[in-house]
Amino acid sequence: xxxxxxxxxxxxxxxxxxxxxxxxxxxxxxxxxxxxxxxxxxxxxxxxxxxxxxxxxxxxxxxxxxxxxxxxxxxxxxxxxxxxxxxxxxxxxxxxxxxxxxxxxxxxxxxxxxxxxxxxxxxxxxxxxxxxxxxxxxxxxxxxxxxxxxxxxxxxxxxxxxxxxxxxxxxxxxxxxxxxxxxxxxxxxxxxxxxxxxxxxxxxxxxxxxxxxxxxxxxxxxxxxxxxxxxxx
Numbered sequence: 001x002x003x004x005x006x007x008x009x010x011x012x013x014x015x016x017x018x019x020x021x022x023x024x025x026x027x028x029x030x031x032x033x034x035x036x037x038x039x040x041x042x043x044x045x046x047x048x049x050x051x052x053x054x055x056x057x058x059x060x061x062x063x064x065x066x067x068x069x070x071x072x073x074x075x076x077x078x079x080x081x082x083x084x085x086x087x088x089x090x091x092x093x094x095x096x097x098x099x100x101x102x103x104x105x106x107x108x109x110x111x112x113x114x115x116x117x118x119x120x121x122x123x124x125x126x127x128x129x130x131x132x133x134x135x136x137x138x139x140x141x142x143x144x145x146x147x148x149x150x151x152x153x154x155x156x157x158x159x160x161x162x163x164x165x166x167x168x169x170x171x172x173x174x175x176x177x178x179x180x181x182x183x184x185x186x187x188x189x190x191x192x193x194x195x196x197x198x199x200x201x202x203x204x205x206x207x208x209x210x211x212x213x214x215x216x217x218x219x220x221x222x223x224x225x226x227x228x229x230x231x232x233x
Contacts, residue, residue: 009034011074011223012048012059014041015210018170019071023058024207025166026075027223030082034060036223037214047216072102075163087163098157101164104142105171112139113171117178139175143191146172150190169198 011027011034013020027034039048044055052059052069060068060077068074079088088094094102115135146168149156156164172195176183184192198204211221 007035007063007220008222009063010037010061011035012037012039012045012051012057012061014039014057015208017057018174019056020058021170021207022167023060023071023074023078024223025170025203026078026087028203028206029085029087029166030078031084032078032081034223035220036211037221038211040213045214045216072167075167079163085161087161087166089162094163095157098162098164101156102167105168109139109142110171112136112142113175117174136178140186143172143175143186143188146194147188147191150194155194165194165198169195173199 009032011023013024013036015021015038037045037048039045039057041057048057048059049055051061051067054069056069058069058071058074060074062068068077076088076094089098112135116139119135146156153159155161156168172191176192176195214221
């Protein structure tokens with residue numbers, strides 16, 4: 001007998017992962033109800049690995065069995081269904097400017113952020129300890145670009161919030177958290193105000209709600225606070 005279809009999409013997530021944070025923000029903003037399965041990364045559930053063997057989060061499993069295992073694809077899937085705040089833009093598609101900013105964030109900035117945040121891993125991988133402060137400097141140069149954009153436009157890609165703001169914010173937040181005193185002393189007043197606006201919002205509070213670790217057989221837990229009650233798996 002074929003397995004019964006899922007009642008709602010299932011999101012495998014990890015609360016602190018910036019990729020998962022931006023996926024949850026988009027799902028919440030779209031009003032898309034789904035089941036949230038909080039993953040312990042050191043003990044990944046077999047259901048996650050069966051859905052996406054790469055074993056990273058977020059992973060969204062749709063009721064028809066389709067798996068979306070890239071955070072940006074999850075964001076676009078949710079917002080194309082419903083985008084009340086217009087994060088995708090008037091045509092429902094991201095501009096080349098937005099996509100370029102996200103690519104910079106997910107590429108070089110994320111690489112330097114990891115070197116800065118995890119210096120012992122970098123050293124174990126062959127990087128000289130003396131090179132690690134330059135990771136902070138290189139990541140900081142990107143944040144300065146964001147500062148200039150925010151000073152000029154109010155948001156990262158114009159006067160209105162776009163997918164770039166939502167996609168980059170969790171990574172800038174992570175960067176700010178490595179050395180909060182140092183970050184607060186940098187000439188990035190617009191970035192700090194932008195970041196505080198996001199992290200102080202009800203939407204962010206909902207996205208960062210703490211969920212217990214999921215295990216097979218548990219009662220399903222909804223991501224969206226106003227979602228319909230979910231049935232047990």
